[in-house]
Amino acid sequence: MPSPNVRAPADRLRSHPAFVQFWFARICSGFGFQMLSVAVGWQVYAITGRALDLGLIGLVQFIPSVLLALPAGHVADQFERRRIVLLGQIVDMLAIAVLAAISFAHLAHEATILALVFVIGVAKAFEFPAMQSMLPALVPTSVLPRAMAAGASAGQAAMIMGPAVGGFLYVAGPGTVYTVCALLYLVAALLMGHLRYEQAQPKREPATLKTLxxxxxxxxxxxxxxxxxxxxxxxxxxxxxxxxxxxxxxxxxxxxxxxxxxxxxxxxxxxxxxxxxxxxxxxxxxxxxxxxxxxxxxxxxxxxxxxxxxxxxxxxxxxxxxxxxxxxxxxxxxxxxxxxxxxxxxxxxxxxxxxxxxxxxxxxxxxxxxxxxxxxxxxxxxxxxxxxxxxxxxxxxxxxxxxxxxxxxxxxxxxxxxxxxxx
CATH class of the missing domain: 1.20.1250.20 (MFS general substrate transporter like domains)
Structure with missing residues (x-):
């Protein structure tokens, strides 16, 4: 197992405010996504009563994550990664806000929900490689493993508590869950928008099979x-x-x-x-x-x-x-x-x-x-x-x-x- 190491102040994660801000943005979006998953699954099953439709929720997220992975990676190396993540979180927030609106208005339909989940899947396909690539620029190389562990802790905490919070809020209706999720993504976007992130000027290359x-x-x-x-x-x-x-x-x-x-x-x-x-x-x-x-x-x-x-x-x-x-x-x-x-x-x-x-x-x-x-x-x-x-x-x-x-x-x-x- 890994052994402890005496750390200088510069090697403490809390001494890197950009990483702390990044971590809070991740935990907000992570909680929002876990709560969203619970609400979407419950709402779709309540509308249709078909188990197959629960599988469709996973499918409409899986398809863009695979088909768009290579183009998303190319984009992450060609443009400022912070802005890519920020744009993706804004798209997530807007799609969730639409879910909240149609739920409050009792206009939610299976096809509409799946279409909005697909939009969120597309946004996340571009967010993932850009967000993963940002981390090494936020902390020194010596503390990158600890930074990755801290990021993983945010994801695990969201995975454990997010569904429970989402299920509790669902008592007040799916629109309430979606509203809270949209607010969490808004906070994440604000944190990401004000993040101090330095990235070397990307060398622009046309999108070809070789670059992809x-x-x-x-x-x-x-x-x-x-x-x-x-x-x-x-x-x-x-x-x-x-x-x-x-x-x-x-x-x-x-x-x-x-x-x-x-x-x-x-x-x-x-x-x-x-x-x-x-x-x-x-x-x-x-x-x-x-x-x-x-x-x-x-x-x-x-x-x-x-x-x-x-x-x-x-x-x-x-x-x-x-x-x-x-x-x-x-x-x-x-x-x-x-x-x-x-x-x-x-x-x-x-x-x-x-x-x-x-x-x-x-x-x-x-x-x-x-x-x-x-x-x-x-x-x-x-x-x-x-x-x-x-x-x-x-x-x-x-x-x-x-x-x-x-x-x-x-x-x-x-x-x-x-x-x-x-x-």
């Missing part, structure tokens, strides 16, 4: 970056057990909805507490072995959850699963950012977003498909074993990553001209 795929070529040419991104894809794809939690809660642990709620919250609580710890401590050495050990521990926790027949053990396994996943996530995220030149960070973050969205969405599909064939317990066992196999293979395939000692010790070569790697 430059992030892909960059990742392929750097084994450590390719290793961490692909490790995340396959480990989450195989090891995800959250999609099967209703089955475990009802048929194996014999608990009710309250137990399912605890099971869903346990990984987020583990991740939140670990992110708080990581935000106060620096990983100084053996980051490669720590990352692989954390992913392996994620797989072991998945196996323990699979064989557990008691609620307390299942909760402990899911808690550990979330904590170990947070350790590897912070290392992976910091390594990718630090090994990528600033003029490529948008496009590399966009490719990373494709991997993340694919692993999360397909991971749930894979778990459900295998569970339909062999049962939930066997499917989860296969996922945990698969994660351990992936760790062993990646340690053999990426030896420099396995031996990597520091996050920011390796020099970053300047980016090659777009498409040079393919020539």
């Amino acid at each position: 795929f430059a992030g892909v070529h960059f990742i392929r040419a750097r084994p450590d970056v390719l290793g961490v991104i692909s490790l995340d894809l396959f480990a989450v794809l195989l090891g995800g057990a959250t999609a099967l939690l209703p089955i475990f809660a009802k048929d194996i642990l014999h608990t009710g909805p309250w137990g399912l709620g605890l099971l869903r919250a346990a990984p987020a609580v583990g991740a939140l507490l670990m992110s708080v710890w990581l935000a106060r401590h620096t990983m100084e050495r053996r980051v490669g072995p720590i990352m692989f050990a954390s992913v392996a521990a994620f797989g072991v926790a998945t196996l323990v959850f699979a064989v557990s027949t008691t609620l307390w053990l299942s909760l402990a396994a899911l808690f550990a699963l979330g904590a170990f996943d947070m350790v590897s996530m912070v290392i992976r995220g910091a390594l990718v950012q630090l090994d990528t030149p600033d003029d490529m960070r948008g496009r590399v973050s966009a490719v990373n977003a494709i991997f993340i969205n694919t692993s999360n969405q397909l991971g749930e599909f894979e778990s459900g498909l295998v569970a339909a064939w062999v049962g939930a317990v066997n499917a989860t066992l296969i996922g945990g074993i698969g994660t351990l196999v992936v760790v062993a293979l990646w340690m053999a395939m990426f030896p420099t990553l396995r031996r990597r000692q520091r996050l920011h010790g390796e020099p970053v070569a300047p980016a090659e001209p777009a498409g040079a790697a393919s020539q």
Whole structure:
């Protein structure tokens, strides 16, 4: 596990006001989005009563996140990233405000709601690579991992408390939830609009296939970056057990909805507490072995959850699963950012977003498909074993990553001209 480090005042996150402002903007938008997700799902199901329509909500967000990822990465490297994020948050706020208006006026219709959710999905497709690429310019390199952990803590806190707050406010109607969400996005936009952010003048390039795929070529040419991104894809794809939690809660642990709620919250609580710890401590050495050990521990926790027949053990396994996943996530995220030149960070973050969205969405599909064939317990066992196999293979395939000692010790070569790697 990472070891504490004595920190000078300049290395304390609170001594960087731009990062603190950025963090508050993220927590406001994060809470708003989690509350929005609850309200949209409940409202759509109340209107139609069809489970399929709940899947459509995810689909209309997934499609733009994948189709627009590469263009969004190109835009993030060509224009000021702060303004891209700000514009995206303004679009989010306006779309949510329309949701509030039609809800108060009793004009909400399934197609209208899905169309507005699609607009929000488009805005977020452009926000993600720009926001991810901003962070290295807000704090010194030495504290970037802690800054990423602090950012992750905001996301986990929103994931835990946002749905509960949204559900509570929904008692007053969906329009009330949407109004609060729009106000949270307004606060986030105001914070982002006044953020002091310095970015080198982007070198404008026309959008061609070479420039759009430059992030892909960059990742392929750097084994450590390719290793961490692909490790995340396959480990989450195989090891995800959250999609099967209703089955475990009802048929194996014999608990009710309250137990399912605890099971869903346990990984987020583990991740939140670990992110708080990581935000106060620096990983100084053996980051490669720590990352692989954390992913392996994620797989072991998945196996323990699979064989557990008691609620307390299942909760402990899911808690550990979330904590170990947070350790590897912070290392992976910091390594990718630090090994990528600033003029490529948008496009590399966009490719990373494709991997993340694919692993999360397909991971749930894979778990459900295998569970339909062999049962939930066997499917989860296969996922945990698969994660351990992936760790062993990646340690053999990426030896420099396995031996990597520091996050920011390796020099970053300047980016090659777009498409040079393919020539």
